[in-house]
Every structure is written in structure tokens, then in C-alpha cells.
Amino acid sequence: MTEKKKKIIDVALEMFSENGYKSTATNQIAKEAKVSEGLIFRHFKNKEGLLKGVLEVCERNVSKMFDPLDDLKHPKVLLKNIISLPFNTGRDNMRYCKLLNKLKWEVGGEIESIFEPIRKKTEEVFELMKYDDPKSEAETLLLILDGVISKVILNKFESKLIVHDNLIKKYEV
Amino acid sequence: MTEKKKKIIDVALEMFSENGYKSTATNQIAKEAKVSEGLIFRHFKNKEGLLKGVLEVCERNVSKMFDPLDDLKHPKVLLKNIISLPFNTGRDNMRYCKLLNKLKWEVGGEIESIFEPIRKKTEEVFELMKYDDPKSEAETLLLILDGVISKVILNKFESKLIVHDNLIKKYEV
């Protein structure tokens, strides 16, 4: 992976997540990355190929978001951390999530698979905590957290902290 | 409002909500609506003007979705109906919501105002039900329902009914 190729991916990630996939022209990317437009197609063949390259980086990093949860054993602590996850997302991770969400609505790509590990882990937590229906309980919680991160991404949160506390209380963790 | 103008709005609504605003070409709309392309610009001046026209219809109808709630007086029944709202959305209303959501991510338009009435009503319900913090309680619930309708729209729901029951139980209604 050359420096220029990295730069192209980086810039594309930034611009796709800000302006959307279709609305971002390849020559704009080239300009911003200080690279000839032809190079984009040499490396990625297509604009779609570029998107794939960007998505690989995206998925790799989003997966990493869930790694710290592996160290937690106590169910209540684990659940608390799962809930808190979308509330304290760093800038980089927010960009990855922003792109994934944008694509979900723009292209309709299959994203669910990235979140399968966290779904499974959440389900396990509810099992340990003897919830009646851990599966649907997990789906409900992830639904909520999905909504939370959407709001965070779009900066539409009036009262982030209060909602967080509310959820912590609801799940008694 | 002539028939052709109505037809243009109708087709644009359909195509915008399916393929997005920017990805839908005006000549495609004209073709689908069986109308000369020039007519679109005569009626709406711009593509943006067309979007405005479509959005007006959209907002008018989405507002209507909440009207039946006005008849309900008993807080528990009202809350139950608020929760159920996104779970049994008709085809037409789903299209309006789909467009609004797509635009939220594609253009970043201001949509929140449409949902202000339902937010207020939800807050009132929680007040009547003596919840500790009705405001944040309302925000949390609407967050959830927003997630629900997103999943419904995108057909990503593994277990719609179970999540619905889960929420009904959680709020004890």
C-alpha cells in the first residue's frame, strides 16, 4: 500500500461520509488527495472499487470498537459498557459509522454483518442476566443504540447525557 | 393543481424515496410521469422546487399520521398507541417516512420540526404518568420509535412483533 493509495482512501472516506457516495466526484477526491485522477482508477479500477477499499478500512476499524468489551466478564458491567458505547464514540469511529449509515440509506448496502458480533455478545449478556427473551431483548437494545449513534452522528442530540442516564436506569446497571 | 402536476409530484415522491434525490434525473421523472420534461420546470422552476413541492405533500400526510391520537384520553392507551405507531404504518405513510429519512442522510434537511407535535404529546403522557423526567423519557422513546421505523422502512426487521411486545411490556401498557 503506497502513501498515495492510503491518501486516496483517507480522502474518499472523508468525502463519502460527508457528502455521500454518488455526490462525491472522483476528480474532487483526486484534487483533495493531491493525486492525478487516473491514479484512482489504476488502484481501484472503479469508483465502486474505491468504495470497496474504503469500506474495508471502515469495517476493520468498526470491529475494533467492540474489542474492549472482551475484557469484561461481569454481565452488569458489560451491559453498561455496551449501552455507553455509542455515547462516547471518538471522532474517527464516528466517521466510519457515518459512512456506514449514509450508505445504508443511499446504496442500501449490507451492513448488518459488521454488527453481528456485538449483537451476539449482547444476547449472551441478557442470557446471563436471566431475561425472559434474550434475543428480542438484544434486538431492542441494539435498535436503541442504533438510534443513539444516528443522532450523535447528525448532531441532533438535545440531551445526550440525560438519555444515557435514562437507559442506564432502565437496564439497572 | 392540475392532474399532470399532481402526477409529477407523485412520481417524484416515489422515485426520490426509492433512489434518492440527486440520483433521480428530471428526465426520468418526466418519462415515468408521461409528461414533457419542460413541464416540470414550468411548474416548479427548479429540481429543488420540485423537491419542495414533494416535501409539502410529505409533511402534510405525516402530520395526519398523529391525528388519531387526539381522540385518546387515557394515558396508558395513548402511550400504547404511540408505541404501536411505527409498527403498523401503511404503505403510503411508509413512503413519506422513507423520503424524509433518505433526505435526512442525503441532504441533511431539517425534519425534526415535523415530529415536534408527537414529541410534545409523548412528553405530556409521561407527565400524566408521573415519570421522573418526562422530557428525557419522551426523547428516549422517540429515539426507539425512530429506530423502529427505520428498520421497517429498510425491511431489516427480523422480529418486528417480538420487539413490539417487548416495548409494550417495558412501558407496562
Add this chain to the structure above:
DNA sequence: TTAAATTAGAAGTAATTACTCACTTATGAC
């Protein structure tokens, strides 16, 4: 009947787009 509004249809425009191609420059193995 007549004037005004609506519409079709076709051609054209300037801008933008994804993508190509012929070419040059670096890199590394022998």
C-alpha cells in the same frame, strides 16, 4: 368566441461525470 393557461415536443447548452489512454517516472531484481 376568444383570451389565457397548460402542455407537448424537440432541439440545444454548458457543466459535470466516470473512465480511458498514451505516456513518463520511479523501483527493484539480476
Add this chain to the structure above:
DNA sequence: GTCATAAGTGAGTAATTACTTCTAATTTAA
């Protein structure tokens, strides 16, 4: 040093886009 391969350039292209403009037909209402 040589030579193949990869990295990089930048002008060019064909297609698409939103939008205009013209004329002529059709509909509507007074």
C-alpha cells in the same frame, strides 16, 4: 547498467445532467 513491473500523470471522451427556448397544439374559463 538493464529491463520488467508498478506507480503516477494529465489531457481527452462519451454520456449524463439540469435547465432553456422555441413553436405549436390543446385545454379551460369568461
